[in-house]
Amino acid sequence: MITFEHVGLRYNIGPEVLTDITFTLEQGAFHFLSGPSGAGKTSLMKLLYLSQLPTRGSVQMFGQDVTIATRAQRMMIRQRIGVVFQEFRLLPHLSAFDNVALPLRIMGRKPHDIKNACREILEWVGLADHMHARPEILSGGQQQRVAIARAVIGKPRLLLADEPTGSLDDATGYRIMSLFEQLNRMGTTIVIATHNQQMMDHFNHPRLMLDKGNLAVQPPTPKAALKAAH
């Protein structure tokens, strides 16, 4: 579904922040993306949600080479991707309902369908009672759930989350990870960028490990090794 081949990325005339990245994400895969600070996680995420285009190599997404896709085609690809940002990036002047409704409005869905879908998804993330609340009066966990609801409402084929549990307490973090696993079971491919070793060990999915712009794919850790480590 998604294939990166010998991808490199540099900003302007600076050094390459990503060097020769090659990996494939199959439909329904669940991967953690990890690595030390400055390893290039955010840059790789930007390539995945097409906020950046590679300076070399090829990126295939949903059967299209994004490096040669037209602007309109890239917009269509983006509509199949849901993104959860570390800092949530909710629009402060919109209610939780309207924030969640954004992707469907962009897709041009009918108001009646948007209303039903938003109600359903906000119930799913446990925010049915906060539909009309603006982000400023929601807690960090609630805002994160609104951001997740917004990312998944368009039924994306790929969900990207950047440190989705970084600012949350453990209980809320685990609850949100469970939501991602539910989505993954429904066929959504998921990539979560995180530093949280405990979380990665607990949910134990393959890891894309970035270090100094280079990527290594690690399979899930065997359960015995995990037990020994803890």
Add this chain to the structure above:
Amino acid sequence: MATKKPADLALEKDDVGTKFVTLVVIMMTALATLAMGGALVVHSLRASWVGEVSGHMTIEIPVTAADGTVRETESLGIIAEQMRDALSKDIDIDSVRLMSRSDVEKLVQPWLGDVAGTADLPLPALIAVRLKHPNDAQAIGEIAQTVKRVDPVATSETHQAWLADLKRFSLVLLMAALLMAAATIACSILSVTGAVKARLAAHHADIDLLHVMGATDNYIGGQFVRLVVKNVGRAALIGTVAGMIALKTGGLVAGELQAAMLPAFRWDFTALLWFAVCPALVTGLSLLAARFTVLRTLAVMP
């Protein structure tokens, strides 16, 4: 449940910017309306001047005869009457009027001062002729021949040179007024473009977010266009009404001061149509400018 779809971008939140642009558009549209009103007055003035002069001819029977002798007032009168009779028979002439001595005295008054009562002063005889076909050069030529037949030293003047100068002058005034209207409209559009650019910069992160969600440039551009149509349209309408009120007030004051010099401004359908064009033009061009600015800026975003 929300019934009205809110704008994705909080573009209306920028109160100071909105007020400033609104004020600029109101002022500029009011000025453009005044300039347009000025253009209409000049146009009407030109039509009235041209209407008064065009189609008229003046025949002058000079005091000095061909042999250099000064003719008596009485003999001039006889020649003038002969001239009038000859011209009256011409089928291309609508009317012939022999100007009285007092009419001629009034005409020379600006140059010679008050000459009323100075019967000794030799003054030429003048005949005002109204033509049936003002632009018929052949008819005018034939009239000139008739004039020369009656009195070889008499001259006929169609005022074409003066009329041409007048037309040129009024055209310059008209162009200046329209140029001023265009300049004020352009200022208005430039301020809208500046405001749009400022908002694009201020909402860059939110626009980037909409892009990430797959929003097309047209979708985002539409939000700016809706805002421009709403705010600029309203401001342009207010400005036009303000300009019309100023024009009406100015017209009343000018009418009281010097009614004879300027023709009264006519609030007819044409004038109202021109004034309606003003806000429509400002709004339409601002919309296009805003859309162009937004799309050009978005095109360089990933």
